[in-house]
Amino acid sequence: MSFNSFSFILIFLPVVLIIWYGLNYFEKRKLADLSLIAASLVLYGIFSTNFVIILLISCIGTFGITKLMTKYEGASKAFLATGIIGNLLLLGYFKYTNFFLTNIFAVLGKELSELKIILPIGISFYVFSQIAFLIDLYRYSKGTDNRESFDMESVSLSEYILYITYFPKIIQGPIALPGEMISQFRSAEKRKPSAENFRKGIELFTIGLSKKVLLGDNLSKIADYGFQYTYYMDTLTGLLVLISYSLQLYFDFSGYCDMAEGVSMMLGIELPRNFNSPYKAISVRNLWQRWHMTLTRFFVRYVYIPLGGSKKGKLRTALNVLIVFVLSGFWHGAGWTYICWGLVMGIMVVFDDLGIIATKGDIKKHYLLREKPMFIIPQKIGQILTYIIFLVSLVFFRSQNMTYALQYFKQLFIPTWPGFMYKTSAVLDIPENYLATTATNLYAKNMTNMVYLVSWIILLIISFIVIRSKNAKEIVDSGATSKRFTAFLVILFVWSFISLSQVSTFIYFQF
Structure with missing residues (x-):
């Protein structure tokens, strides 16, 4: 479902707005966040349910690595590298496998039929958002970057998933930084109409x-x-x-x-x-x-x-x-x-x-x-x-x-x-x-x-x-x-x- 569609304009957006502000009006902030995550996954899932599975596995895996970075500070650099490489491998498999294989076989003088790999919508955007979170968390924990206005180490799973999947940006960007989004999600003032x-x-x-x-x-x-x-x-x-x-x-x-x-x-x-x-x-x-x-x-x-x-x-x-x-x-x-x-x-x-x-x-x-x-x-x-x-x-x-x-x-x-x-x-x-x-x-x-x-x-x-x-x-x-x-x-x-x-x-x- 795209922004420029009847279903988005007439149904999806009005329903999301009513639920979001309704839950926040009754101070159900956790439920409001979950409703926004659900809405984002529904919008994304209309393209393919398989895309949602890949997205969630990627989010949960990367979030797990962030917690290991926080818990084992001595090995945080190794976990950082693991998280970055893992996300780049995910992007590389879906987006660049055919390119590399085709060129390798061409150098060898052989032809190769392209593999049927379907590129998940918006994968480049959410992979880069996750890499941004990993690096900013590492810098925050080492005190080398004080630009974040909130405690990055206290980010919950729901906050993290909302940051990555937020439907206005997941499909085509922008590539927002953690501090730009999560600090707003935490603001009570932002939840008022x-x-x-x-x-x-x-x-x-x-x-x-x-x-x-x-x-x-x-x-x-x-x-x-x-x-x-x-x-x-x-x-x-x-x-x-x-x-x-x-x-x-x-x-x-x-x-x-x-x-x-x-x-x-x-x-x-x-x-x-x-x-x-x-x-x-x-x-x-x-x-x-x-x-x-x-x-x-x-x-x-x-x-x-x-x-x-x-x-x-x-x-x-x-x-x-x-x-x-x-x-x-x-x-x-x-x-x-x-x-x-x-x-x-x-x-x-x-x-x-x-x-x-x-x-x-x-x-x-x-x-x-x-x-x-x-x-x-x-x-x-x-x-x-x-x-x-x-x-x-x-x-x-x-x-x-x-x-x-x-x-x-x-x-x-x-x-x-x-x-x-x-x-x-x-x-x-x-x-x-x-x-x-x-x-x-x-x-x-x-x-x-x-x-x-x-x-x-x-x-x-x-x-x-x-x-x-x-x-x-x-x-x-x-x-x-x-x-x-x-x-x-x-x-x-x-x-x-x-x-x-x-x-x-x-x-x-x-x-």
Whole structure:
């Protein structure tokens, strides 16, 4: 069950809210926590009951290791390593087994049929959450990390499972830290209904739903078709398909983040921000401070800093950055295309850090090669260059394999015009185009393809207008409650709700 479904909006969410606040009103806090765990497992279990079994075994096993860490402090490092390795092996088996076996057999000159291993939804997210808990507990027990605002050693099994399984975040993130969530679950104030939280939650959910359903899902039709027929793509169509995919990816993930934050806000719990207008970024480094922010934080906190960060010399700093981004690419998918994408992003961040070119407003105190940047460019130019770099990198991210990626680059940079644009735009046979296509079929049949093409261009224009405007969090935090704004939200919700029948899956479910 997804957030963008009739059953979630009409049944699941209202029932969960009533039970949660009802039990907390009668001060049945333990039962309220258990009800939220049950709701999370039900939502997760709709995808597969086997996924729930794997999740619970993983949670109970990791929690058991945390208790051994606390009880036997002398061996806590060994238990920490056991917990981290165990979680990585779990992730590795389900996500990377076929990748490694296929490549090993390819080196040996043999072919291997892929094993039928079904990847549990959200496994990358809850595995990283468990690793975060293990490391933070170890640091807390050793007194090397005082950022946690609660006693980590006193966390109960139910609190731990609630932290891992909390349904607004388990399937697609954010990757929240223990202190961000468990301290809120323990707060009596957070369990009281708040009109302000409900207002913000409903507004966030509505905006997120509309971005996903009205923009992201329609753009996905173009992107899926274009990347499927890479070999037939002409240059201009290939460029527009790539732009469409970049916008689909943006609205899909941005929409989910808004909905997740909105649902959690209705429950009185604030999720860490995970998306902050990344296409307004003025450098590649700045982009990764805005896109999937909690994943970036995870790699910085648990990989980059332990590797030495920027404290072991300039060459080591650059290497650490590349390691983080290659791992990030591999986290996104078991394929060479994802690894190449991560490497490209890492190289561009290192280039930002060299100090050759910097964007005004994004100037660091120290660079790897220079104290001050050699060239400083305006922010607008920095934004455009950043978007173009990210756009080109998405060829690796979206292509089926390296062969298709290289072919896509060929189609982009060797000008061709076989006229594939009309065929591509024709996939926008959506309800919004019904009146226009019906009229043209009756009175100007040869203009039907033009209707689809114009609707594609309009969709792209609207998408860029939305991206350049205030994001959902900024709109909601501004407290705009005018009648016009309320009416606009109602129209968005009704339009999105009607469009749910043609809904698609969130992209990040596969990660």
